[in-house]
Amino acid sequence: MRWYLKVIPPLFLLLAWEVASILINNPFILPTPTSVALVLLSPMADILGSGSIIDNALLSIWRVILGFGLAVLCAVPAGIIIGRYRIIDELVNPLIQLFRPIPPLAWVPLALAWFKIGLASIVFIIFIGSFFPVLINTIDGVRRVNRTWIETALIYGAKGWKLLVYVIIPAAAPAIWTGLRVGFGVAWMCVVAAEMLPGTNSGIGYLIMYSYNWGQVQVIIAGMIVIGIIGIGADLLFRTIEKKKFQWQEMNR
Amino acid sequence: MTVVIQDVGKIFETRTREPVTALGGITLEIQKGEFVAILGPSGCGKTTLLRMIAGLDTPTTGSILVEGKPVTGPDPRLAMIFQEYSLYPWRTVRANVAFSLQMRGVAKEERDTITDRFIRLVGLDGFADSYPYELSGGMRQRVAVARALATDPAVLLMDEPFGALDAQTRNRMQKELLEIWENTRKTVVFVTHSVDEAVYLADRIIVLSPRPGRLSAIFDVRFSRPRDRTSVEFASLRRDVLELIDQLEESQ
Numbered sequence: 001m002r003w004y005l006k007v008i009p010p011l012f013l014l015l016a017w018e019v020a021s022i023l024i025n026n027p028f029i030l031p032t033p034t035s036v037a038l039v040l041l042s043p044m045a046d047i048l049g050s051g052s053i054i055d056n057a058l059l060s061i062w063r064v065i066l067g068f069g070l071a072v073l074c075a076v077p078a079g080i081i082i083g084r085y086r087i088i089d090e091l092v093n094p095l096i097q098l099f100r101p102i103p104p105l106a107w108v109p110l111a112l113a114w115f116k117i118g119l120a121s122i123v124f125i126i127f128i129g130s131f132f133p134v135l136i137n138t139i140d141g142v143r144r145v146n147r148t149w150i151e152t153a154l155i156y157g158a159k160g161w162k163l164l165v166y167v168i169i170p171a172a173a174p175a176i177w178t179g180l181r182v183g184f185g186v187a188w189m190c191v192v193a194a195e196m197l198p199g200t201n202s203g204i205g206y207l208i209m210y211s212y213n214w215g216q217v218q219v220i221i222a223g224m225i226v227i228g229i230i231g232i233g234a235d236l237l238f239r240t241i242e243k244k245k246f247q248w249q250e251m252n253r
Numbered sequence: 254m255t256v257v258i259q260d261v262g263k264i265f266e267t268r269t270r271e272p273v274t275a276l277g278g279i280t281l282e283i284q285k286g287e288f289v290a291i292l293g294p295s296g297c298g299k300t301t302l303l304r305m306i307a308g309l310d311t312p313t314t315g316s317i318l319v320e321g322k323p324v325t326g327p328d329p330r331l332a333m334i335f336q337e338y339s340l341y342p343w344r345t346v347r348a349n350v351a352f353s354l355q356m357r358g359v360a361k362e363e364r365d366t367i368t369d370r371f372i373r374l375v376g377l378d379g380f381a382d383s384y385p386y387e388l389s390g391g392m393r394q395r396v397a398v399a400r401a402l403a404t405d406p407a408v409l410l411m412d413e414p415f416g417a418l419d420a421q422t423r424n425r426m427q428k429e430l431l432e433i434w435e436n437t438r439k440t441v442v443f444v445t446h447s448v449d450e451a452v453y454l455a456d457r458i459i460v461l462s463p464r465p466g467r468l469s470a471i472f473d474v475r476f477s478r479p480r481d482r483t484s485v486e487f488a489s490l491r492r493d494v495l496e497l498i499d500q501l502e503e504s505q
Contacts, residue, residue, distance in 0.1 A: 146338055148335050148337075148338050148339045149338075149339070149341060151309055151333075151335075152333075152335065152339045153352075153356070154309070154327040155307060155308075155309070155327045155331065155332065155333050156327075156332075156352055156353030156356055156357075156400075156404065157327070157329060157353060157356040157357050158352075158356040162356055166352075166355075166356070167341070170341070170343045171341075171343075173343075246343075247386075248342035248343050248384055248385070248386055249342070
């Protein structure tokens with residue numbers, strides 16, 4: 001791995017930013033990297049009476065956990081059943097294909113009509129966003145379970161729930177995990193977008209929108225960086241667990 | 254008789270709904286402790302026959318009896334070893350061998366005792382905690398053999414178990430399989446497309462003809478084990494079987 005190659009683009013970007021901010025010389029359009037760094041260096045500080053970056057980020061993470069957790073609880077069992085039974089697949093597949101292409105944000109008006117402004121609407125949007133990646137990957141994983149593994153299990157007396165618990169689920173686990181990783185990524189995007197809706201008054205998405213109203217562009221950029229870092233962190237966590245738990249997948253065969 | 258195959262036939266339906274006869278009326282009896290090889294050109298339905306004995310496919314006609322009772326589905330009296338990819342990669346060797354015992358509700362301690370015994374029998378002591386991806390192809394098949402034997406089946410069904418191995422490993426596995434067979438005296442039905450393998454291993458060689466698969470000939474292999482591949486009798490039997498298979502393939 002030539003790690004230094006990875007460092008060059010961010011450094012170049014930083015340099016370009018510095019030069020551009022000096023040339024533009026208008027903090028309401030492009031603040032200097034230093035002013036953004038100052039915001040990032042005191043993440044616990046209150047921002048315009050809306051709480052600190054950390055507080056708002058934690059609140060956003062909590063909302064994602066609620067919506068994403070709910071989506072996983074529904075999508076994984078549903079995906080296993082659909083993946084296992086051809087007839088149920090044929091039954092619900094048109095419905096899945098119909099709902100899947102609708103962007104989560106297109107659900108916002110309906111969410112507001114149903115749940116009003118507040119936690120429930122945000123959680124609902126996150127739920128919708130992460131449900132489909134988890135569902136689709138689970139269905140796919142269950143359907144692709146090696147036939148020999150299933151036949152071996154049948155020969156050695158596994159059927160019903162034992163077949164499910166000891167063969168189907170462990171075999172599909174890497175695909176399900178991929179679904180969780182993708183689903184969490186979508187959930188994170190959804191929460192930030194949902195928090196920008198009028199009427200919201202907390203969360204990292206709200207914080208950057210609010211900072212816009214006050215012309216605090218350095219806070220907007222700092223907030224975006226925090227959103228990016230949390231996204232990368234979550235993805236890295238998922239990948240690390242994937243490598244540890246499912247290394248059989250790559251080395252198999 | 255451990256296995257009685259009576260007039261067993263199998264008709265498949267193609268995608269265009271046309272019936273195709275894969276196997277036509279096979280009758281065969283296999284004695285307890287016998288090592289039978291089923292041989293034939295590809296498309297003769299030898300794997301289909303084995304799968305029907307295992308209860309994974311149902312015959313269209315005829316019946317299969319194991320120890321006097323008909324086979325209606327997967328059955329604890331039968332264990333099957335596939336060509337490859339049958340081990341669970343997320344389980345250690347020990348957990349793979351213990352799989353069937355676990356499915357049948359054998360208590361953990363008893364399971365461990367039995368499992369350890371069979372891991373030793375196939376010469377994998379020291380690898381009990383390894384994962385399949387850490388093992389060579391030959392070692393993986395030994396795990397599959399240990400797993401099959403751990404269920405104490407009446408019949409061991411083997412579907413080209415060494416087909417994916419290199420020639421050297423294959424020869425060594427054949428030798429080891431015979432040693433295990435002599436120790437356990439299981440009835441073995443061994444499907445292969447290698448004439449050499451069949452002559453080396455089996456008491457009897459069943460040759461099937463292709464499309465539809467029918468019983469074409471039975472060769473008794475009378476000379477004693479361990480067999481010498483370079484001996485005159487080995488070579489002459491191998492030639493006879495090969496000639497028959499060549500004829501069957503040409504007449505197709």
